[in-house]
Amino acid sequence: MENYMQDAFLPLRDVVFKTLRQAILTGELKPGERLMEIHLANKLGVSRTPIREAIRQLELEGLVIMVPRKGAQVASITEKSLTDVLEVRLALEKLAVDLACRRINYEQKERLKETLLAFEALAETDDAGQIARADVAFHDAIFDATGNMRLGQMVNNLAEQMYRYRFEYIKDRSGHRKLVEEHRLIYDAIISGDVETATKEISVHIKNQEASIIKKIRSEEGQG
Amino acid sequence: MENYMQDAFLPLRDVVFKTLRQAILTGELKPGERLMEIHLANKLGVSRTPIREAIRQLELEGLVIMVPRKGAQVASITEKSLTDVLEVRLALEKLAVDLACRRINYEQKERLKETLLAFEALAETDDAGQIARADVAFHDAIFDATGNMRLGQMVNNLAEQMYRYRFEYIKDRSGHRKLVEEHRLIYDAIISGDVETATKEISVHIKNQEASIIKKIRSEEGQG
DNA sequence: TCTTTGTATATTGTATGCAATATACAGTAT
DNA sequence: ATACTGTATATTGCATACAATATACAAAGA
Numbered sequence: 330m331e332n333y334m335q336d337a338f339l340p341l342r343d344v345v346f347k348t349l350r351q352a353i354l355t356g357e358l359k360p361g362e363r364l365m366e367i368h369l370a371n372k373l374g375v376s377r378t379p380i381r382e383a384i385r386q387l388e389l390e391g392l393v394i395m396v397p398r399k400g401a402q403v404a405s406i407t408e409k410s411l412t413d414v415l416e417v418r419l420a421l422e423k424l425a426v427d428l429a430c431r432r433i434n435y436e437q438k439e440r441l442k443e444t445l446l447a448f449e450a451l452a453e454t455d456d457a458g459q460i461a462r463a464d465v466a467f468h469d470a471i472f473d474a475t476g477n478m479r480l481g482q483m484v485n486n487l488a489e490q491m492y493r494y495r496f497e498y499i500k501d502r503s504g505h506r507k508l509v510e511e512h513r514l515i516y517d518a519i520i521s522g523d524v525e526t527a528t529k530e531i532s533v534h535i536k537n538q539e540a541s542i543i544k545k546i547r548s549e550e551g552q553g
Numbered sequence: 554m555e556n557y558m559q560d561a562f563l564p565l566r567d568v569v570f571k572t573l574r575q576a577i578l579t580g581e582l583k584p585g586e587r588l589m590e591i592h593l594a595n596k597l598g599v600s601r602t603p604i605r606e607a608i609r610q611l612e613l614e615g616l617v618i619m620v621p622r623k624g625a626q627v628a629s630i631t632e633k634s635l636t637d638v639l640e641v642r643l644a645l646e647k648l649a650v651d652l653a654c655r656r657i658n659y660e661q662k663e664r665l666k667e668t669l670l671a672f673e674a675l676a677e678t679d680d681a682g683q684i685a686r687a688d689v690a691f692h693d694a695i696f697d698a699t700g701n702m703r704l705g706q707m708v709n710n711l712a713e714q715m716y717r718y719r720f721e722y723i724k725d726r727s728g729h730r731k732l733v734e735e736h737r738l739i740y741d742a743i744i745s746g747d748v749e750t751a752t753k754e755i756s757v758h759i760k761n762q763e764a765s766i767i768k769k770i771r772s773e774e775g776q777g
Numbered sequence: 778t779c780t781t782t783g784t785a786t787a788t789t790g791t792a793t794g795c796a797a798t799a800t801a802c803a804g805t806a807t
Numbered sequence: 808a809t810a811c812t813g814t815a816t817a818t819t820g821c822a823t824a825c826a827a828t829a830t831a832c833a834a835a836g837a
Contacts, residue, residue: 340621340820365788376822381789382609389613397564398789398828413701420648421641428640479637483707564790589818600792605819622798622819780837790827800817807810 341375345383348373353392353403354492360405364393391490404490408546411491412539418487419535421480426527428475429519437474438520444470445516452505460499467512471519491542498541507537565599569607572597577616577627578716584629588617615714632770635715639763642711645704646759650751652699653743661698662744668694669740676729684723685716691736695743715766722765731761 349369352358364384366377373380384401387393393401433441448463468488472481498504511534518527573593576582588608590601597604608625611617617625657665672687692712696705722728735758742751 342820367788370822377789378821378823382606385606385609386613389610399830400789410703413703416652416701417645417648417704417707420644424641424644477637477640479634480641483641566790591818594792601819602791602793623800624819778837780835782833782835784833785831787830788828790825792823792825794823795821797820798818800815802815803813805810805812807808 341379342382342386345369345373345375345379346386349383349387350390350392350489353387354489356493358403360403362403364401364403366400390486406491406493406546408543411542411546414487414490415535415539418484419532421484421487422531422535423528425471425475425480425484426515426519426531427524428477428480429471430522430524430527432476433474433519437470441467441470441474441516441519445512448512449509452509455502457496457499460505461495464499464508471515474519491538494542494545497545498538504541511537565603566606566610569593569597569599569603570610573607573611574614574616574713577611578713580717582627584627586627588625588627590624614710630715630717630770632767635766635770636763638711638714639759642708643756643759645708645711646755647752649695649699649701649704649708650739650743650755651748652701652704653695654746654748654751656700657698657743661694665691665694665698665740665743669736672736673733676733679726681720681723684729685719688723688732695739698743715762718766718769721769722762728765735761 349358349364358364366380366384369380370377384393384395388395388401392404394404395401444463444467448460448467451460451463454460465485468484469481472478472484475481498508511530514530515527515534518524518530573582573588582588590604590608593604594601608617608619612619612625616628618628619625668687668691672684672691675684675687678684689709692708693705696702696708699705722732735754738754739751739758742748742754
């Protein structure tokens with residue numbers, strides 16, 4: 330936790346922000362858990378000021394919720410909040426592939442192909458972390474092709490809020506073949522400029538994720 | 554009344570945040586202008602701490618940009634950043650009217666009608682501030698009908714980034730008739746559940762705004 | 778026993794002090 | 808005159824002290 334030397338050039342508030350975000354997304358900090366400033370400051374070896382500023386950012390990202398005079402706690406994901414987020418995310422992912430179909434250039438096609446092949450190769454392995462990163466890289470290549478950076482930022486922010494459950498649909502290898510197939514269909518559609526197929530396939534892709542995450546949430550509610 | 558009580562207990566950082574945002578959106582603080590903590594603290598009669606926290610929020614909202622160790626300055630809107638934002642906003646506004654068509658209930662229809670009539674009445678006047686608020690109320694009623702709060706938040710955040718130019722298409726009374734007509738078409742489509750017409754008309758509505766804002770930006774660039 | 782109230786403690790909200798860094802400007806050398 | 812450099816100033820980054828408020832818990836009364 331105290332190894333922020335590697336990012337020594339960054340402001341402490343950003344280091345703290347990244348540290349806390351990571352802790353939330355990996356489940357080290359669990360939904361509902363309170364984020365107490367003094368405690369975190371001691372743990373990370375900094376003062377309360379950068380902790381406070383980091384918590385404010387996390388709030389804006391939707392990862393924590395703040396109650397005035399009571400402090401912050403890790404946001405808990407309800408099925409409703411998840412479907413709300415996914416409803417918006419689906420619309421933006423569709424927009425992204427639509428724009429990508431129309432605007433992608435040669436270099437971007439090359440890069441998209443690289444990320445696709447990297448993902449396919451990693452899908453044969455069991456390294457869930459690497460697979461997750463390759464998945465992000467593929468989608469980032471699509472956003473890059475849209476030429477609209479803000480769109481990519483917004484979708485990444487929405488996607489981040491369900492990273493806590495991302496491993497669920499990556500863990501079981503039976504799903505890998507399906508993921509690879511979905512990516513391939515999206516890729517082919519974008520390369521050939523087929524807007525209709527691209528938006529249809531990205532919808533399938535997102536909805537499959539939604540289904541597996543909701544399944545996970547329900548099972549957690551069942552036992553919790 | 555409730556609002557008054559809440560405002561009285563609102564943390565200073567939120568008061569400062571609202572104050573600075575208002576100053577930016579009204580043009581009192583101009584693009585490129587530096588936001589210096591001590592200066593603002595003296596001006597608003599508070600310490601630097603709530604100023605800092607407010608500036609961080611403004612950064613996350615895209616209204617200011619921060620340079621490490623140099624401070625914050627009011628974000629300047631380029632034509633590219635504006636079209637990027639509007640591209641995303643259009644997709645989300647379409648999603649909103651789509652969902653509203655399918656999900657709106659009786660009370661929400663009543664409220665939507667009220668906001669429509671209020672806007673139509675105010676469009677006859679010259680009070681640009683009131684007209685702007687009525688416009689926001691109408692769109693908020695649509696978001697309310699979607700049942701997806703997050704969608705409304707996100708669109709409002711995007712819309713906020715062009716409030717600086719909002720008065721441009723409200724000021725000239727010749728445009729009022731067009732605005733009223735557009736609202737009416739959107740309203741009718743939502744009430745009758747006509748998804749196709751609703752999304753088409755909201756597109757027209759947004760694109761008209763885009764055109765007038767871009768016109769304004771270009772004229773500013775010309776003289777500035 | 779249950780409720781209420783008072784008090785001690787914990788925690789956040791705000792102000793301020795100090796250190797690190799950037800900026801501005803004068804003075805000097807070329 | 809111009810470029811460079813050193814110093815003073817301005818400004819942010821971080822830490823800490825103090826104030827305001829919420830929380831927990833115990834004691835007292837119904």
